[in-house]
Amino acid sequence: MKRFRKAKVKDAHAIYELLSKEARKGLLLPRSLNAIYENIRDFWVCELDGRVVGCVALHVVWEDLAEIRSLAVKEELRGGGIGRTLVLKALLEAGELGVRRVFSLTYVKAFFLKNFPFREIDKRELPHKVWGECVNCVKFPDCDEEAVLIELTPELLTRLAAEEALAQR
Ligand SMILES: CC(C)(COP(=O)(O)OP(=O)(O)OC[C@H]1O[C@@H](n2cnc3c(N)ncnc32)[C@H](O)[C@@H]1OP(=O)(O)O)[C@@H](O)C(=O)NCCC(=O)NCCS
Numbered sequence: 001m002k003r004f005r006k007a008k009v010k011d012a013h014a015i016y017e018l019l020s021k022e023a024r025k026g027l028l029l030p031r032s033l034n035a036i037y038e039n040i041r042d043f044w045v046c047e048l049d050g051r052v053v054g055c056v057a058l059h060v061v062w063e064d065l066a067e068i069r070s071l072a073v074k075e076e077l078r079g080g081g082i083g084r085t086l087v088l089k090a091l092l093e094a095g096e097l098g099v100r101r102v103f104s105l106t107y108v109k110a111f112f113l114k115n116f117p118f119r120e121i122d123k124r125e126l127p128h129k130v131w132g133e134c135v136n137c138v139k140f141p142d143c144d145e146e147a148v149l150i151e152l153t154p155e156l157l158t159r160l161a162a163e164e165a166l167a168q169r
Contacts, residue, residue: 002082004047006043009040012037014052019070027107042058043070054074056072058093065103088116095152101150103130103148105143112148116160121149126147
């Protein structure tokens with residue numbers, strides 16, 4: 001059975017394995033086990049028959065701004081809606097936290113634009129604080145990720161919550 005839930009400390013190793021695999025392909029920023037433990041409360045996971053098969057993190061950056069990062073789904077389970085539901089959970093959590101703008105730096109811009117009303121933005125529109133972690137990236141300073149941003153209006157949050165409720169039926 002598939003279940004979406006907030007991560008627990010015991011999930012850290014599975015999240016690490018999932019992210020490391022994609023990081024080796026250059027699709028994600030690598031995250032150390034230490035960073036995963038320290039930020040475990042950011043994470044949502046998808047569990048299938050007791051195994052973690054997908055994850056995403058919502059990281060609050062500043063007043064009214066959060067980042068969706070570390071999104072990955074096990075290769076053999078892609079295309080079944082897990083990635084979309086993980087992002088939906090993260091967006092609804094941002095709404096609950098009172099964060100109205102959520103961005104992502106990504107190589108899969110099309111995934112975000114297709115599934116939610118994200119729009120592409122110029123990376124330079126993001127506050128300097130966002131770049132703090134970039135110095136640790138192997139690609140720094142030649143970042144080729146693209147930035148997308150979504151504005152969580154009350155109307156959109158209502159629509160997303162309704163969608164979530166439907167999916168849980
Ligand atoms: C990107 C990723 C998380 C998507 O997960 P997924 O579970 O396969 O996505 P979903 O099944 O929920 O996709 C929902 C929709 O988005 C589409 N989609 C999925 N990946 C896409 C992509 N890379 N580009 C465009 N559309 C995409 C699907 O076709 C699907 O559309 P449909 O409903 O019309 O069939 C997954 O491919 C992955 O783990 N990739 C490697 C890591 C990565 O690139 N992470 C993103 C870093 S920000």
